Amino acid sequence: xxxxxxxxxxxxxxxxxxxxxxxxxxxxxxxxxxxxxxxxxxxxxxxxxxxxxxxxxxxxxxxxxxxxxxxxxxxxxxxxxxxxxxxxxxxxxxxxxxxxxxxxxxxxxxxxxxxxxxxxxxxxxxxxxxxxxxxxxxxxxxxxxxxxxxxxxxxxxxxxxxxxxxxxxxxxxxxxxxxxxxxxxxxxxxxxxxxxxxxxxxxxxxxxxxxxxxxxxxxxxxxxxxxxxxxxxxxxxxxxxxxxxxxxxxxxxxxxxxxxxxxxxxxxxxxxxxxxxxxxxxxxxxxxxxxxxxxxxxxxxxxxxxxxxxxxxxxxxxxxxxxxxxxxxxxxxxxxxxxxxxxxxxxxxxxxxxxxxxxxxxxxxxxxxxxxxxxxxxxxxxxxxxxxxxxxxxxxxxxxxxxxxxxxxx
Numbered sequence: 001x002x003x004x005x006x007x008x009x010x011x012x013x014x015x016x017x018x019x020x021x022x023x024x025x026x027x028x029x030x031x032x033x034x035x036x037x038x039x040x041x042x043x044x045x046x047x048x049x050x051x052x053x054x055x056x057x058x059x060x061x062x063x064x065x066x067x068x069x070x071x072x073x074x075x076x077x078x079x080x081x082x083x084x085x086x087x088x089x090x091x092x093x094x095x096x097x098x099x100x101x102x103x104x105x106x107x108x109x110x111x112x113x114x115x116x117x118x119x120x121x122x123x124x125x126x127x128x129x130x131x132x133x134x135x136x137x138x139x140x141x142x143x144x145x146x147x148x149x150x151x152x153x154x155x156x157x158x159x160x161x162x163x164x165x166x167x168x169x170x171x172x173x174x175x176x177x178x179x180x181x182x183x184x185x186x187x188x189x190x191x192x193x194x195x196x197x198x199x200x201x202x203x204x205x206x207x208x209x210x211x212x213x214x215x216x217x218x219x220x221x222x223x224x225x226x227x228x229x230x231x232x233x234x235x236x237x238x239x240x241x242x243x244x245x246x247x248x249x250x251x252x253x254x255x256x257x258x259x260x261x262x263x264x265x266x267x268x269x270x271x272x273x274x275x276x277x278x279x280x281x282x283x284x285x286x287x288x289x290x291x292x293x294x295x296x297x298x299x300x301x302x303x304x305x306x307x308x309x310x311x312x313x314x315x316x317x318x319x320x321x322x323x324x325x326x327x328x329x330x331x332x333x334x335x336x337x338x339x340x341x342x343x344x345x346x347x348x349x350x351x352x353x354x355x356x357x358x359x360x361x362x363x364x365x366x367x368x369x370x371x372x373x374x375x376x377x378x379x380x381x382x383x384x385x386x387x388x389x390x391x392x393x394x395x396x397x398x399x400x401x402x403x404x405x406x407x408x409x410x
Contacts, residue, residue, distance in 0.1 A: 036156075231360075270331075297398055303321070
């Protein structure tokens with residue numbers, strides 16, 4: 001932590017917040033190991049984006065079906081207990097996957113169960129972060145939280161791709177299981193994390209609180225705008241992730257077993273850069289979101305036009321992708337940090353588990369739509385035209401968001 005800015009060190013020096021951050025990081029890395037293992041095996045056998053879409057849907061559907069219930073659970077019961085139980089269940093599921101890994105058709109339903117358990121972990125840990133820091137530290141805590149979510153996945157994919165390349169699928173799953181066991185152990189070190197509410201609250205009173213919380217959110221136009229922004233970025237990630245294996249194979253010339261080794265480092269640097277600079281940008285959260293959307297638009301449009309107009313040197317397209325991937329990581333991270341900070345500042349604490357659960361439901365719904373939509377649109381437009389179209393849409397969206405921000409003063 002010596003290389004981190006002092007505000008980050010101060011927040012991470014809070015023992016309980018640090019342990020929770022470590023549990024989330026380990027869980028994200030483990031999830032990345034499992035996801036990569038399934039995507040590589042399915043894409044290697046099918047060679048199509050449709051196969052990748054099927055795998056992604058097996059991850060997204062559980063959250064869509066269960067997150068409302070799990071979010072409510074995080075607002076009623078001790079969040080530590082929810083985190084411990086969820087991590088224990090998913091560790092057991094990965095153990096079963098290890099026993100049946102040669103049967104691909106068994107692994108995919110089991111991954112459904114894995115992410116069903118993970119659906120209870122995410123809202124509980126998300127709401128718990130605000131319990132362990134002061135209100136004045138929320139922006140930094142959210143920066144750390146989103147960095148750990150994104151950075152854990154990126155690092156996990158990178159590490160898993162190296163293990164997959166040099167060893168095999170079994171080694172990837174074994175490391176995943178070891179990580180999940182560690183997550184269970186560290187979860188037990190957390191303090192009790194009951195929601196800040198009256199101890200006598202009943203299930204029906206909790207439902208009434210949730211209903212009133214959502215009525216407030218729907219009436220607060222600024223809150224729901226950031227609510228949509230945060231979920232939309234996760235849908236965009238799924239859209240891009242569905243097409244990435246095919247794009248790098250067909251356009252760049254990198255096979256599925258080596259492309260993650262190249263893709264993830266520049267994205268990771270972009271994510272880390274966003275973490276380091278966002279606390280120093282003296283703009284309102286709305287302007288930060290607009291800046292992040294604009295960054296994505298510039299990156300996509302520039303790359304698409306360079307490929308379309310043949311402005312890249314033959315065989316060296318991979319070098320031009322480095323700044324593109326960096327900007328993708330930077331832009332998405334800025335949007336997610338700023339959006340989540342507004343939500344956490346504006347929503348009452350006792351409703352945050354439900355609200356973040358609802359946000360993941362929306363993100364999962366978008367994932368269910370975006371993954372097959374990506375396959376369809378790629379078939380219609382092709383990779384390059386789709387990149388250009390996406391860049392233009394993001395630039396237009398950034399202008400709209402900036403205009404709304406100026407009018408609504410956020």
